[in-house]
Amino acid sequence: MKIICVGRNYSEHAKELNNDVPTEPVIFMKGQNALLPHGKPFYYPEFTDDLQYECELVYKISKNGKHVQAKFAHNYYEEITLGIDFTARDLQRKQQQKGLPWEIAKAFDNAAAIGEFVPVTPGMKVNEINFQLKHNTNLVQDGHTKDMIFPIDKIIEYASKFFTLNIGDLIFTGTPAGVGSTAIGDVLEGYLGSSKLLEVHIK
Numbered sequence: 001m002k003i004i005c006v007g008r009n010y011s012e013h014a015k016e017l018n019n020d021v022p023t024e025p026v027i028f029m030k031g032q033n034a035l036l037p038h039g040k041p042f043y044y045p046e047f048t049d050d051l052q053y054e055c056e057l058v059y060k061i062s063k064n065g066k067h068v069q070a071k072f073a074h075n076y077y078e079e080i081t082l083g084i085d086f087t088a089r090d091l092q093r094k095q096q097q098k099g100l101p102w103e104i105a106k107a108f109d110n111a112a113a114i115g116e117f118v119p120v121t122p123g124m125k126v127n128e129i130n131f132q133l134k135h136n137t138n139l140v141q142d143g144h145t146k147d148m149i150f151p152i153d154k155i156i157e158y159a160s161k162f163f164t165l166n167i168g169d170l171i172f173t174g175t176p177a178g179v180g181s182t183a184i185g186d187v188l189e190g191y192l193g194s195s196k197l198l199e200v201h202i203k
Helices: 011-016 070-076 089-097 152-162
Strands: 003-007 026-030 051-053 055-061 077-085 112-114 130-135 138-144 170-172 187-192 195-201
Touching (some): 055 130, 070 077, 070 152, 077 130, 077 187, 152 170
Parallel strands (some): 003 170
Antiparallel strands (some): 003 026, 077 112, 130 138, 130 187, 187 195
């Protein structure tokens, strides 16, 4: 199982981090040990002083595939949830300043929290999904898939040119504006529409 992540997929988030808006998907990976299963607490790592949350819509791949065309991509996922791409922002900035890869800031153990998966129903419009993140009950992120620069089917088409998609792989599709720092004792809650699918306690 691998975790494929898309960076800078909402223009407002790219702007809030002073990044250029991309013309094709920005892909990075997280390993299997980065997965934090639904319901498990997150323990604040000792190597960062600025752990930030990034709430994202996550798709689970249900079919093996390579070179998948966008028009067929909907056949490759059946479930979605919300996830948090935890980021050691201070480490990421240091790595970026040196022109170095920043996996240590994004792909560390438990850096990919996921919620409860729900089925993609026939009537669900994947390009018209609203999701929210609350930080200690305060609404901090309010995203909508219509604002994605690259929708899920385009992401699958692009990513599958480079990586074979396998059953069980996860795709984190990018975060809207509103990312922020966390502290021990915080609670993060993710909502898909009115349904709470994600709750993470920072310890």
